[in-house]
Amino acid sequence: MRRFAAERARKFLSSSLRSSYSYSSSSSSNPLPAAAAAAAAAAASTAMSSTISPPVTVDSINPKVKKCEYAVRGEIVTHAQRLQQELQTSPGSLPFDEILYCNIGNPQSLGQQPITFFREVLALCDHPALLDRDETHALFSSDAIARAWEILDLIPGRATGAYSHSQGIKGLRDAIAAGIAARDGFPANADDIFLTDGASPAVHMMMQLLIRSEKDGILCPIPQYPLYSASIALHGGSLVPYYLNEATGWGLEIFEVKSQLEDARSKGITVRALVVINPGNPTGQVLAEANQREIVEFCKKEGLVLLADEVYQENIYVENKQFNSFKKISRLMGYGEELSLVSFQSVSKGYYGECGKRGGYMEVTGFTPDVREQIYKVASVNLCSNISGQILASLVMNPPKVGDESYESFTAEKEGILQSLARRAQALEDAFNNLEGVTCNKAEGAMYLFPRLHLPQKAIDAAKAANAAPDAFYARRLLDATGIVVVPGSGFRQVPGTWHMRCTILPQEDKIPAIISRLKAFHEAFMEEFRD
Amino acid sequence: MRRFAAERARKFLSSSLRSSYSYSSSSSSNPLPAAAAAAAAAAASTAMSSTISPPVTVDSINPKVKKCEYAVRGEIVTHAQRLQQELQTSPGSLPFDEILYCNIGNPQSLGQQPITFFREVLALCDHPALLDRDETHALFSSDAIARAWEILDLIPGRATGAYSHSQGIKGLRDAIAAGIAARDGFPANADDIFLTDGASPAVHMMMQLLIRSEKDGILCPIPQYPLYSASIALHGGSLVPYYLNEATGWGLEIFEVKSQLEDARSKGITVRALVVINPGNPTGQVLAEANQREIVEFCKKEGLVLLADEVYQENIYVENKQFNSFKKISRLMGYGEELSLVSFQSVSKGYYGECGKRGGYMEVTGFTPDVREQIYKVASVNLCSNISGQILASLVMNPPKVGDESYESFTAEKEGILQSLARRAQALEDAFNNLEGVTCNKAEGAMYLFPRLHLPQKAIDAAKAANAAPDAFYARRLLDATGIVVVPGSGFRQVPGTWHMRCTILPQEDKIPAIISRLKAFHEAFMEEFRD
Structure with missing residues (x-):
């Protein structure tokens, strides 16, 4: 499984760079501005004569960098990005119409809205000149304005652009x-x-x-x-x-x-x-x-x-x-x-x-x-x-307090998000536990479920043949069939011989039923295909 | 000089931490909230019985961390911060009434104003809900609004809060x-x-x-x-x-x-x-x-x-x-x-x-x-x-262009800052070159002058006696006499036996004449004191 994780973004990067990268050549597929054309002759002679190896190769970098792995943004994600490009260039070419990134705890990428009070204060601190204008009172809550003043007064010279x-x-x-x-x-x-x-x-x-x-x-x-x-x-x-x-x-x-x-x-x-x-x-x-x-x-x-x-x-x-x-x-x-x-x-x-x-x-x-x-x-x-x-x-660490103008709307936003996350966690936990050969502990907190996959031997053999860890094999098939991106348990390490996946609870609530039915249909077909 | 640089913030941090830090003791000078009081009895018995050495000592940390030095925020700066506190608590106790931080390229800390167009766009991207409001057109330039829309459209889901x-x-x-x-x-x-x-x-x-x-x-x-x-x-x-x-x-x-x-x-x-x-x-x-x-x-x-x-x-x-x-x-x-x-x-x-x-x-x-x-x-x-x-x-990398509403005001702000920096560089360069035993190359660019100090032997001996590099000794005396913070050349390394200081050109223009006269008076007195 280590080997699999180590392959990470290689293929994706190689293919995306291939077009623009060509060692010992100064040519480029981009149209050259005027100055570049003037250098063309020089380029030809200089570049051609030079075939020495590059100063840095993957074998001459810091081996600690080479050893480091980071699965949350690994191979499965780069494959998902490829599929997303495919969806854009050829809509309808895949069995789903969007990629659902359940690989990473990134709530706002899946539609969660920022807390209004926080953004009001940030905007005012970014552009303090707003605080001198009458129109600002129509656009911002009074406690956001007060908080921005408080914060600016904490900063020497009110300089939000200073180290x-x-x-x-x-x-x-x-x-x-x-x-x-x-x-x-x-x-x-x-x-x-x-x-x-x-x-x-x-x-x-x-x-x-x-x-x-x-x-x-x-x-x-x-x-x-x-x-x-x-x-x-x-x-x-x-x-x-x-x-x-x-x-x-x-x-x-x-x-x-x-x-x-x-x-x-x-x-x-x-x-x-x-x-x-x-x-x-x-x-x-x-x-x-x-x-x-x-x-x-x-x-x-x-x-x-x-x-x-x-x-x-x-x-x-x-x-x-x-x-x-x-x-x-x-x-x-x-x-x-x-x-x-x-x-x-x-x-x-x-x-x-x-x-x-x-x-x-x-x-x-x-x-x-x-x-x-x-x-x-x-x-x-x-x-x-x-x-x-x-x-x-x-x-x-110091959100609006009782009595602040924003308190009620802030609390409604906060509770709305937390209660929805709790419902989503429960719905997905139930869904995983209803799948054949899947067991899932409760998400008491955080943003993830980490269900265990009890995979049939045939699936394990097929993964081996595909040179992948069984959970990575499963995650890849899931992505290809449904557009749902999860991270194979091997990216987090696990008891040897057990297989898991990490799935965030972050997709917006109205999408959860569809996710569950796609997941269920995929899983049933997968188990059918590989039943021992 | 290495030894001096290595002493960095030690004294300052030690003294500022001493009050709150006491190993093998859970006491605190802060008033304890209710829950803490309940734990007091346990504290007494547990803490007293434990006298083993801490898990991390300065001798057991990564030696690479220990070796690392960073003079720009080093000993001279922590001393300046001490003086600043002194000025706050006892105004009039020092021969100057403000600290002038010429140690670091931090323009806005010295009063430089941010470019309006940039801050408008940042504020709008921080709080995109503003873009839907009529009042916003009275508060922001039309090209800042257009640019914010452009940028938001570049971000998947317009989610400025997503990874x-x-x-x-x-x-x-x-x-x-x-x-x-x-x-x-x-x-x-x-x-x-x-x-x-x-x-x-x-x-x-x-x-x-x-x-x-x-x-x-x-x-x-x-x-x-x-x-x-x-x-x-x-x-x-x-x-x-x-x-x-x-x-x-x-x-x-x-x-x-x-x-x-x-x-x-x-x-x-x-x-x-x-x-x-x-x-x-x-x-x-x-x-x-x-x-x-x-x-x-x-x-x-x-x-x-x-x-x-x-x-x-x-x-x-x-x-x-x-x-x-x-x-x-x-x-x-x-x-x-x-x-x-x-x-x-x-x-x-x-x-x-x-x-x-x-x-x-x-x-x-x-x-x-x-x-x-x-x-x-x-x-x-x-x-x-x-x-x-x-x-x-x-x-x-893409500021307002000719024809944009902000172009003229943006250009005025930009040129105002750059022309003023050029004048300040020239004024300070001239001032340094007019000091006895100081030579200063032109600041063709960047934000610094790096004048060379040809110090009398007596000053070098006095520095040695004070266990300091001669330029650090000079910089410390300069700070104590004038409130001007510069970084000793030893923090940047220099040809052995030569002494310099780095001084930013960033104080606001109206302060430059006073800085120059304080500098001149200090330098003359210093040279007089240590004349061979």
């Missing part, structure tokens, strides 16, 4: 700290917040800090969000897997984590950190408080940094579960700065789903001042994260 | 390619464009691709912009220095580059790429076409990737020079895809100076499809750059 402090604008970090304190019931400190362009750069920053060589390991859940495996590979470390228990709703069992830790240590690996994704990606479970307490205790005892991916903290769909941050749990347990804890948050998820804005932060607690200084230094090399993303991060 | 293609939105890349083609007179291809959160992540991406170990070298100009030394250190490679010739206006001399290349090769270093910064940072020179041709020929002959930092392409202040992209020069020479060339561009510089928006791109030509696929993969791990930055990158 900020490398951790982010201090006043916005204060606002975020206040939002965290309100969430957790424990204080938070603006000095602990590092604003980042989404959560991914924050994760990279921590991996870069912690990983010295392949002898350094990071404990990651399996299945995992492939950002972690990719980042660990890019930084040259070792992913130490611990398996979530599918039979107990993707339970995180400490004895499994401990056993993997000991196994890694016996192989000479220095395990530096434990990654926990809560709510789970791709698995959708929400951790119980007792379980979180075990995890905190374990990290403390074993001297591990706890890397808490909490980007789905607002995506909870079941009555009997709630989100607790690891910071809150550790503080409830009486731990303070003696636990090294990093919490990642993003504006891309939640009910807001503002992926394109690239906003997020990490809250870093329990590191010595000299280590914190090193984190600050790495942040400073990239100067700062984008200011709109910073502003948005402050907004999602 | 885009990992290289950036295809239609925006088409627009940028058209802008490049118009600039160069040679075609450009959207498939070659990778949109990024400013130029820095693009530089990191190329370093990550090229550097396998410390045996891989990257040729960099000295003095250099410290992003390069920082990125090379973070990726574990070797910076191979080539010295710019101060005596010829920071001339880039091929025999020097060649000699350094050969020297590095003789030490077993595989030199992979040549960095050229044009216009120069921190040195401000603009390369002549003949010089650029030599550089292209050299890279081609020696099998080096040419990494062209062209972020100051719109910042040219002298009549007898113009910006030529390396792509244009190489195409004029007849080279096409057989030259591996990466051009970096940013929305942070030029006349727009939109640093906080974190937009930029790299144009990647002359790499084989399988290497390009690897670059794409690394880009995909971070999903995409922020959409506002992407939009802004398309705007700076």
Whole structure:
């Protein structure tokens, strides 16, 4: 399955580049502007005489880059993009009329509308001259205008186009700290917040800090969000897997984590950190408080940094579960700065789903001042994260409050999205569980279902013959038959010999019935075709 | 001088964190919310019993992180921030009443206003609902409205909050390619464009691709912009220095580059790429076409990737020079895809100076499809750059044209800024050259002057006694006396035994006379104090 994942975008890129790329030739299929024509003669003689090999080949690049894999945007997606082009150029040529991207947690790409209040504030901060105009009061809510003023007053010189402090604008970090304190019931400190362009750069920053060589390991859940495996590979470390228990709703069992830790240590690996994704990606479970307490205790005892991916903290769909941050749990347990804890948050998820804005932060607690200084230094090399993303991060942690003009409409938008996501999760979960040979745990939170495919041997053999992992084979057939894009479980890793797929719950609600009937028809035909 | 630079932010961070940080203790100076109080008893017993060392110490982090230095936001800046706080809490306590940050190319932080048309378009794209309202026509120019519609139509589903293609939105890349083609007179291809959160992540991406170990070298100009030394250190490679010739206006001399290349090769270093910064940072020179041709020929002959930092392409202040992209020069020479060339561009510089928006791109030509696929993969791990930055990158490469409603006001804003920058550069250059023992080359472009300080031996001795490089000593004294923040030349590297400082030309024009007189008074006193 590794080999399959590694093939990724190759074919697509090769074909799309072939037309424009031709080594040792300066010709181009684009029409040449005037200046180019003048250079044609020179081109001919110079280029022809030169046949030395290029300075960079795929064998001479950094092997860590080569090793890195990222299935969420992998081969299946590039194939989907090909099919989409086909649909555009020859409508009606395929058995479906649109591609449904269920591969990635990208809500607005599937029609989710942004939260009005957030966008009002962003627009006003982008163009503060609007705030001086009368017409603006007809176009924007009064609390958006007030909030924009507040934010501008937090920014030195009201300069939304200036680099900020490398951790982010201090006043916005204060606002975020206040939002965290309100969430957790424990204080938070603006000095602990590092604003980042989404959560991914924050994760990279921590991996870069912690990983010295392949002898350094990071404990990651399996299945995992492939950002972690990719980042660990890019930084040259070792992913130490611990398996979530599918039979107990993707339970995180400490004895499994401990056993993997000991196994890694016996192989000479220095395990530096434990990654926990809560709510789970791709698995959708929400951790119980007792379980979180075990995890905190374990990290403390074993001297591990706890890397808490909490980007789905607002995506909870079941009555009997709630989100607790690891910071809150550790503080409830009486731990303070003696636990090294990093919490990642993003504006891309939640009910807001503002992926394109690239906003997020990490809250870093329990590191010595000299280590914190090193984190600050790495942040400073990239100067700062984008200011709109910073502003948005402050907004999602401090949305409108009771009494604000926007409060009711904001709440209606927010609840509408979250309730719809819960219904979609339930409908898709039921649909998967109604398919022959498919079992699916509840999506308690996050944006995904991760159903298990119990495939007939014949299908497994056919996949082998096609040089594909069985779940990749299934996903490809699903895409070709229905236009639905899911990510094969192999992209997230899974218990060897089990097969899954990750499917987001994000298509708009009115499309869900059609998706389910297409899925059902495909699955029945697939099982019929490969019945043992 | 290295030691000095390495001390960076330590003192500042230590002192600012000390109050909130206390290892093996969960106490906090912040008032505790209710939930926290409940945990107090547990805290006392748990925390007290735990005295093991933290999981991460500065000696156990990635040594590449430790090695990395970034002077532009280094010790001098943290000292300036301290003074700024002092000014706020005790006005009148210092011999100046404001800090003037001349350490970083951050125009809007010093009062430069954003270009209206760009901000109009950004605001409309942030809140597209405005486009349906009548009042909007009173608030926005008609071409900004038209442009916003055009851009929204380029984005699938008009979803400005969705992740885009990992290289950036295809239609925006088409627009940028058209802008490049118009600039160069040679075609450009959207498939070659990778949109990024400013130029820095693009530089990191190329370093990550090229550097396998410390045996891989990257040729960099000295003095250099410290992003390069920082990125090379973070990726574990070797910076191979080539010295710019101060005596010829920071001339880039091929025999020097060649000699350094050969020297590095003789030490077993595989030199992979040549960095050229044009216009120069921190040195401000603009390369002549003949010089650029030599550089292209050299890279081609020696099998080096040419990494062209062209972020100051719109910042040219002298009549007898113009910006030529390396792509244009190489195409004029007849080279096409057989030259591996990466051009970096940013929305942070030029006349727009939109640093906080974190937009930029790299144009990647002359790499084989399988290497390009690897670059794409690394880009995909971070999903995409922020959409506002992407939009802004398309705007700076395609500003309003003759006939557009905004054209005249846009041109007035643009020319106003560029002409003022040219006047400021000239005024500061003259001022430096009028100081005893200071010589300063012309700022032909970019945003900096890099005057040389010929310091008296007594000053050098005093610096040594203070455990500082002489230019850092001078810069610190300058800051303490005048509130002017410059970066010591040692942060950029320089010919050993020479001393410089980098000073931006960005303070608003009405402040320049006061800056010059403060600078002059300080310098005279300094020279008087340390006269040999």
